[in-house]
Amino acid sequence: MSQTEPLTRIASVMATIRQRIEAGSLPVGSKLPSVRAFAGAIQSSVSTVVEAYNLLVAEGMIVSRPGSGFFVAPQVIPLKLSSAGPKADRAIDPLWISRQSLEADDKVLKPGCGWLPASWMPEQSVRKALRTVSKAGVDSLSSYSSLLGLPALRHLVSRRLSEKGVEASPDQIILTDSGTQAIDLLCRYLLKPGDTVLVDDPCYFNFQALLRAHRINMVGVRYTPTGPDIDAFARIVVETGPRLYITNSGVHNPTGAILAPAIAHRVLKIADQHDLVIIEDDIFADFEHTSAPRLAGFDGLDRVAQIGSFSKTLSASVRCGFIAARPEWIEGLIDLKIATMFGGARLNEEVVYAALSDGGYRRHTDALRVKLERARRDVGDRLRALSIVQWTEPRAGMFLWCELPEGAESADLTRKALASGIVLAPGNAFSVAQNAASFMRFNVAQTDSRTIEKLSQLLRLR
């Protein structure tokens, strides 16, 4: 036996306890298992557990009360999202891409970023909406919104959802500060620390960051070009007993895949059998020419809640999102909305309503879809010339999920690219299982000739 083995075992025992404290299953003030009981439970030696407990006392994480045992200490242990996961490699951290993209100045190229350049957004619709609202009644300018949010906007959202096959009355729609905040509110309502949640692998990286903030165990299900691998989905549901499945089925992020009706049907059947609820994130709805199947549409908002926002096609500056959910959930969601954000953001709701009820927005999205289709084709061709190959051919949206040439590693390429002023989106940022190291997500609206040229240089330098 080498010298380092006992140390590794002690560290592993410490990590187990730390994790239980962070997940809340050992709350502050609670008594730890006795050294002997814990050693038995984890099949370790008593001396290893003694040493681990003593080190945790030294760290201030637990306290020893002679004669009565060890207790979780009351000191502040801030929730650290970027080191809470299994790996702390900064290039594949789920928050890395968001931070780099949000902080980048105009000189930085951002093919990894998750939104359109400002020049692709309907700026004039927003200007016009601001002028309209500047002349509105005093309540529009000075008062909180109502509990559910501006009635006119909820009616408009209800009509738009109906066009996508999702029937939700305005009373089933709650406006929120953003799409992310809509998911956050649902997680607060539906989940408890320590619950298990299914995500797609790959999935939008911020689902992972958000679920970590809720102290949730994540399990990934392999995604295919027609939806989740349904046999794996069925097996994993039985094995891990998740409460919730979170996905975006309209235009899947990062793959651009489209959910097949038969898969949607089977997902809902499994969900029914195992009392699984589903959050369907549909923020890319306005990128579609024709609507792909929606879980929320098939299910009739029974066990599926749908969320949406206007950040991707109207404005990321005017934050506003919504939840469409079954009537029985609405009162509880309103209570949580008041407790955690108080009144609704009326100004944003008024501006979004003014912009969306104007013909200009629909003309803009019609033109945008054509422009994105051309960009997907052009960028796809140019990436292929660098042996960067599309995993599937998306019918809508701004993302291409691509496999790098043999031997290229996406986190490594990402670090090198950042040194040259390019923000990339490496595959493993999207993968709970960390099995997408050879993949990369490209935003076709942010991938210009300079980006392709730099990528080409970096790939040649390998």
Added chain:
Amino acid sequence: MSQTEPLTRIASVMATIRQRIEAGSLPVGSKLPSVRAFAGAIQSSVSTVVEAYNLLVAEGMIVSRPGSGFFVAPQVIPLKLSSAGPKADRAIDPLWISRQSLEADDKVLKPGCGWLPASWMPEQSVRKALRTVSKAGVDSLSSYSSLLGLPALRHLVSRRLSEKGVEASPDQIILTDSGTQAIDLLCRYLLKPGDTVLVDDPCYFNFQALLRAHRINMVGVRYTPTGPDIDAFARIVVETGPRLYITNSGVHNPTGAILAPAIAHRVLKIADQHDLVIIEDDIFADFEHTSAPRLAGFDGLDRVAQIGSFSKTLSASVRCGFIAARPEWIEGLIDLKIATMFGGARLNEEVVYAALSDGGYRRHTDALRVKLERARRDVGDRLRALSIVQWTEPRAGMFLWCELPEGAESADLTRKALASGIVLAPGNAFSVAQNAASFMRFNVAQTDSRTIEKLSQLLRLR
């Protein structure tokens, strides 16, 4: 022994288990203690615990696996804030006043509400700011804000804090979607489910709702006209080992009390000794003629974080708040901000900046303070004529915390008033210990002659 006693004991055992499941100390899938062990631990009979377990199985909250025991069931148990507390009496629920106030139409009188009437707000400053922003650059209209939020607004907040004796560089300031959301973000960063938090008794009712959403144990400390009862504070800190104390020391809600420097000093000394962190909610800052002491100022943002917003004196429609905190907390807070709300609400930040950097806002708040002073005196006099007596004489703000005439009960009066179209704020909504049944908070800007007349009628009808 009466017939009902065993039933009461069974219900009490069920409540204990339900509470542990909701608080996360019994996570989903975890095994419950054996019937015998649990009966011993809570000094109950085995048959009572057997019955309680069986009823919980029938409710679907736990499952029985023959041969291995009872386990917490994986079904969805939505977090219900309005029944999670010790009492479900709708008139004293911490969310009741918020819901009634936010949902009330123009015909309802709202002396219990926590904000000024729209007609008292600087509507023209907001209109002008909207016109200014409608002509701003494309990024102001279309892009997310930066990680910390609009630099110009953070510089302005930094200067305003400095005027109140709180030194915070713009890099120590994070903009949020609202003051409530600023507190929520800090709670996420600093707390874990099951932690204990100190609040003032009485305190702003939404602190209680927010802390329930975080599955926190609350302990109240009696508030006096010069701050918390410092001997009780010291004793309760030792007895309950809280992580955090949350208060608003500028203009205390609901009492209007002003923190005395000597009390502030002792609070900070106790906090130092027991590694307690403090959130100081300072959203009423602009109501003050001269600044009262701030914990954040005395402490230099070491263990105190201060939050603020512009909802009370600029606009409740333009949601924007901020956190000022020690530099070491900023990166972790940014991670949580991205995970739970993604990009910042740039439009709101731009509108607040435009409004605040215009001279009109300062003139408005100067005039508002005079107007509120007069209203406090007038309404105070008229309430006194009904034998409704002020607990202290506030030097700033819109609230009077008053004791009702002998024999009047505030929850009862509140229910009757609602039937007459008046929303009141009964004392126990502010009290963790539920010992403010004879108190009521009045908003002087919302208490007009009709309100006084109706109150007079209701009190005579007793």
